Amino acid sequence: MFPGIDGFHWSFGHVVFLSLFFAVVLTILVTIASSAWRATQDFRNHRAIDLWWRSQFAELPLADRRCRHELAGRVISRTCDNAFDCRHCDKYSQFAVLPSTGNVSSTGLEYWRDRYYHRGHTWVETAQDGTVTVGLDELADHLVGTPDSVALPEVGEEVELNQTAWRMNKNGREIRVRAPIEGTVLAIGGAQEGWYLKMRPRLDLREPGTLRHLLRGPEVQGWFTRELERLQLQLRAPSTPAALADGGVLLPDLMNVLPEADWDTVLADTFLEA
Amino acid sequence: MASTALSDARWIDRGEERTSLPRFLLWLSPWALLLAVGVYASGLCLYYGLNQTNMDNRFAFGLWIFLDLGIIALGAGAFFTGFLVYILKRAELKPILNTAVVVGLICYSGAVAILMIDVGQPLRAWFTFWHPNTHSMLTEVTFCISCYLLVLSLEYIPILLRNRQLRRIPSFLVFEHQLHKVVPVLAAVGTLLSFFHQGSLGGLYGVLRGRPFAFRSGVLIWPSTFFLFILSAIASGPSFLLLITAIVEKVTGRKLVAEEVYRRLAFISGVLLATYVAAKSIDTLIWLNYTSPAAGFAPWQYYQHKPFGTPILFGEIVLFGLVPALLLTFRKTASSRGLLLTAAAMACTGVLLNRFVLTVQTLAVPTLPFDEFLHYTPSWQEVASFAGVIAYGVILYSLSYRYLPLFPPRQGKDSHVSGN
Numbered sequence: 001m002f003p004g005i006d007g008f009h010w011s012f013g014h015v016v017f018l019s020l021f022f023a024v025v026l027t028i029l030v031t032i033a034s035s036a037w038r039a040t041q042d043f044r045n046h047r048a049i050d051l052w053w054r055s056q057f058a059e060l061p062l063a064d065r066r067c068r069h070e071l072a073g074r075v076i077s078r079t080c081d082n083a084f085d086c087r088h089c090d091k092y093s094q095f096a097v098l099p100s101t102g103n104v105s106s107t108g109l110e111y112w113r114d115r116y117y118h119r120g121h122t123w124v125e126t127a128q129d130g131t132v133t134v135g136l137d138e139l140a141d142h143l144v145g146t147p148d149s150v151a152l153p154e155v156g157e158e159v160e161l162n163q164t165a166w167r168m169n170k171n172g173r174e175i176r177v178r179a180p181i182e183g184t185v186l187a188i189g190g191a192q193e194g195w196y197l198k199m200r201p202r203l204d205l206r207e208p209g210t211l212r213h214l215l216r217g218p219e220v221q222g223w224f225t226r227e228l229e230r231l232q233l234q235l236r237a238p239s240t241p242a243a244l245a246d247g248g249v250l251l252p253d254l255m256n257v258l259p260e261a262d263w264d265t266v267l268a269d270t271f272l273e274a
Numbered sequence: 275m276a277s278t279a280l281s282d283a284r285w286i287d288r289g290e291e292r293t294s295l296p297r298f299l300l301w302l303s304p305w306a307l308l309l310a311v312g313v314y315a316s317g318l319c320l321y322y323g324l325n326q327t328n329m330d331n332r333f334a335f336g337l338w339i340f341l342d343l344g345i346i347a348l349g350a351g352a353f354f355t356g357f358l359v360y361i362l363k364r365a366e367l368k369p370i371l372n373t374a375v376v377v378g379l380i381c382y383s384g385a386v387a388i389l390m391i392d393v394g395q396p397l398r399a400w401f402t403f404w405h406p407n408t409h410s411m412l413t414e415v416t417f418c419i420s421c422y423l424l425v426l427s428l429e430y431i432p433i434l435l436r437n438r439q440l441r442r443i444p445s446f447l448v449f450e451h452q453l454h455k456v457v458p459v460l461a462a463v464g465t466l467l468s469f470f471h472q473g474s475l476g477g478l479y480g481v482l483r484g485r486p487f488a489f490r491s492g493v494l495i496w497p498s499t500f501f502l503f504i505l506s507a508i509a510s511g512p513s514f515l516l517l518i519t520a521i522v523e524k525v526t527g528r529k530l531v532a533e534e535v536y537r538r539l540a541f542i543s544g545v546l547l548a549t550y551v552a553a554k555s556i557d558t559l560i561w562l563n564y565t566s567p568a569a570g571f572a573p574w575q576y577y578q579h580k581p582f583g584t585p586i587l588f589g590e591i592v593l594f595g596l597v598p599a600l601l602l603t604f605r606k607t608a609s610s611r612g613l614l615l616t617a618a619a620m621a622c623t624g625v626l627l628n629r630f631v632l633t634v635q636t637l638a639v640p641t642l643p644f645d646e647f648l649h650y651t652p653s654w655q656e657v658a659s660f661a662g663v664i665a666y667g668v669i670l671y672s673l674s675y676r677y678l679p680l681f682p683p684r685q686g687k688d689s690h691v692s693g694n
Contacts, residue, residue: 001403001404001405001406005404005405006405007404007405007406007407013408013409014408017406017408017413017414018406018408021417021421024421024463024466024467025421027459027463028421028424028425028428028460028463031428031456031459031460031463032428032453034452034456035449035452035453035455035456036449036452038452038455039445039448039449039451039452042448042451042452043445043448048444048445048448049444051447051448051451052444052447052448055441055447055451056441056442056447059288059441061288061289163444264283264284265288268288273442274288274438274441274442
């Protein structure tokens with residue numbers, strides 16, 4: 001194998017054979033090492049989180065990847081190809097100026113005009129002091145009801161956009177709530193206050209693009225309508241043909257009301273899990 | 275609607291329908307039992323030695339080597355598909371790339387496991403690397419197979435990390451992303467390694483001067499069997515892949531890949547098989563008329579021992595060579611699912627027959643005047659060890675199919691409602 005080892009000869013064939021072997025082994029090892037090194041660099045340069053989210057986003061069903069402009073009725077059909085990153089979407093401004101013609105009928109779910117909504121069913125409310133409050137929206141609240149347990153981040157912890165902000169457990173299922181914005185956790189609210197995070201955003205809220213990736217106004221209405229339609233189809237009784245109810249409101253604590261439903265799929269669609 | 279009791283649904287890709295966990299476990303249980311018997315038999319061989327087999331000094335190659343050579347040839351679909359997709363940029367074969375990697379990994383890891391039992395003394399396995407005999411074809415085989423198994427394992431990692439739960443772990447997913455970028459390099463290395471070890475396995479027989487039935491002339495240090503093994507492996511590999519995919523489609527009742535993929539695999543396999551048959555025919559004619567007479571043997575001598583008569587030669591070249599080559603190549607016959615699968619099965623049988631003839635007939639036919647025609651029947655330990663490898667293959671493939679994205683997402687996955 002090596003000079004000095006019993007069996008090694010300085011013959012042409014021996015040297016060529018072993019050189020080829022070592023070249024192959026070296027290529028394989030360098031390949032693995034470079035992948036590991038580049039992955040480490042991705043984490044150091046904060047690219048890893050974005051890569052991870054984009055990869056997860058690509059695995060989401062088409063119906064979960066609808067563009068905000070489609071939800072608002074500004075375009076007939078458009079699939080987001082930018083992982084919901086409207087901050088860096090070159091098509092955003094092109095469509096944002098178009099009039100909204102989407103559904104404005106009541107969904108029976110409350111949403112606040114001054115809040116910004118993330119597709120993972122969280123909202124962001126800004127405060128005068130430059131901080132934000134993050135909470136779970138009405139639809140998610142109706143689904144989960146009272147969670148069996150909640151794991152909120154520690155005060156001072158950094159939270160990344162689209163990554164897990166906090167975890168909840170309900171009926172043996174883990175629910176990961178995605179963060180609608182990146183920043184540092186300043187305070188947390190418990191069960192009494194309705195689970196929330198108070199955060200200092202990493203980006204300046206005065207910049208117009210900071211909250212651009214979140215839904216507002218008619219986009220929220222259109223999105224809620226679609227989400228309710230999805231829920232009605234997913235939670236219908238087994239062997240029942242697909243049909244939409246014409247009226248009624250969502251019952252609270254649906255996970256307990258309909259324990260036999262396919263909650264893996266429902267929760268994955270609701271909280272953007274691939 | 276999915277039941278929450280004894281369910282592994284959260285490990286299965288969304289939109290993919292799989293049988294229930296209890297039924298899946300029921301499917302696995304007989305294979306697990308077979309694997310346990312195989313492990314026991316292998317343990318006997320490793321602990322007591324090769325006296326547990328019916329091989330001896332004369333019949334040193336038996337069932338294990340024959341089947342090893344067979345599955346290594348059939349596993350060639352892995353490197354060849356990688357070569358076609360990544361090096362020749364044949365994107366239409368991408369849908370079967372993952373399943374090709376899994377099939378290749380099963381074939382090669384199974385073959386290496388059996389080789390380790392056959393060689394024995396696993397604690398001294400490093401000797402072959404530390405003190406290599408570079409004049410031996412087997413050394414090249416050992417080096418190449420070890421490296422290629424490593425390559426296949428690395429190619430399997432990105433598929434493994436695409437599991438629904440594993441890809442939720444950021445470090446796994448980012449590593450998978452980076453590893454995926456270098457897969458073309460691994461595919462190129464795999465092609466080089468496979469090319470040489472398939473060839474060296476054939477060359478091993480071609481250099482046996484003391485066995486004129488197998489001995490062949492050739493080019494420089496490589497006998498013709500070196501090239502014939504490569505050709506037959508890359509010809510039968512795609513057929514085996516085609517066959518496995520069709521079997522999985524049948525068992526699962528799902529359409530996994532487009533018909534065009536089948537036809538493309540069939541065409542590649544057919545053309546290569548036709549080339550192999552032509553090369554094999556020329557090689558046989560040279561051997562019958564020059565190589566064998568030069569060694570002092572009339573060709574008929576090899577074929578007077580039943581069951582190794584001339585029909586076996588006819589079967590190898592015509593029945594399981596030329597016939598499937600024609601059926602696979604022509605679009606009209608390849609369009610019929612029945613004919614296509616029959617032809618693919620015949621092509622795989624042909625390569626197995628070739629490995630059988632070279633392993634068993636080579637050792638069975640007498641060479642010296644006082645030699646007798648030898649009979650060999652494998653012991654139950656040999657059969658059980660190999661059955662264990664087959665069981666391992668079925669289990670690994672079943673687990674991979676259930677939990678990993680071996681095929682493109684099913685049609686309609688984008689629907690919101692599972693099952694719609």
